[in-house]
Amino acid sequence: MRLLVAEDDPRLLKSLVHIFESHKFTVDGVSNGREALSYAQSMEYDGLVLDIMMPGLDGIQVLKELRRKGITTPALFLTARTEVSQRVEGLAAGADDYLPKPFATAELLARVRAMLRRKEAFHPDLLTLGPVTLNRSTYQLEYEGKTEALGGKEFQILEMLMEAPGAILPTERFITHLWGWDTTVDTSVVWVHISNLRKKIHALGAPLDIRFIRNAGYQLEEKP
16 A cells, blocks of 8 residues: 655654555655645555644645545644644544654554545455455465465555456556656566566465566456
């Protein structure tokens, strides 16, 4: 899943990005409200984590503008404990939750995961295709009692494929969703991760096949 994190304290921003990336999220981090608004309008995100007090535009102004434009991406505000009125205003502006600073990492992750589960397009902890399960909590692929641990990008690629079984996903979609529009990553990197996924699927004996469709992309199919 892809998150946008907006926080003007550079040390806290770095820490937040590290926390989410170490738990298999793809993260874009920005340091002011105008960047947050620009990114949130131009990119595909599963959730937003916004500091309220930011230069340029504050988090509430950012969220109000996104909601005005019809962007319904779930949002969690990071707030100072004294900002009671702003927390109320933030919830009224369309935020899903808020978390006062300082906060524990475990609570932050729990709040964000709960927020994502409340999305209109519900994301269960277990994704299944036939007898095969992708566990979003443990980042493991499971089949007939056996498991294979997946690396961060392997997990994210398989998550995208299992959310749209049978659909052909262009290679560029993986690149932009997982690395961002301005990345220098090329198609060979996606191929390497999918090659590793195929090996792990084969090691499990799982009846899944990731097919490459020339000039189109990749397709996940369940074998008979």
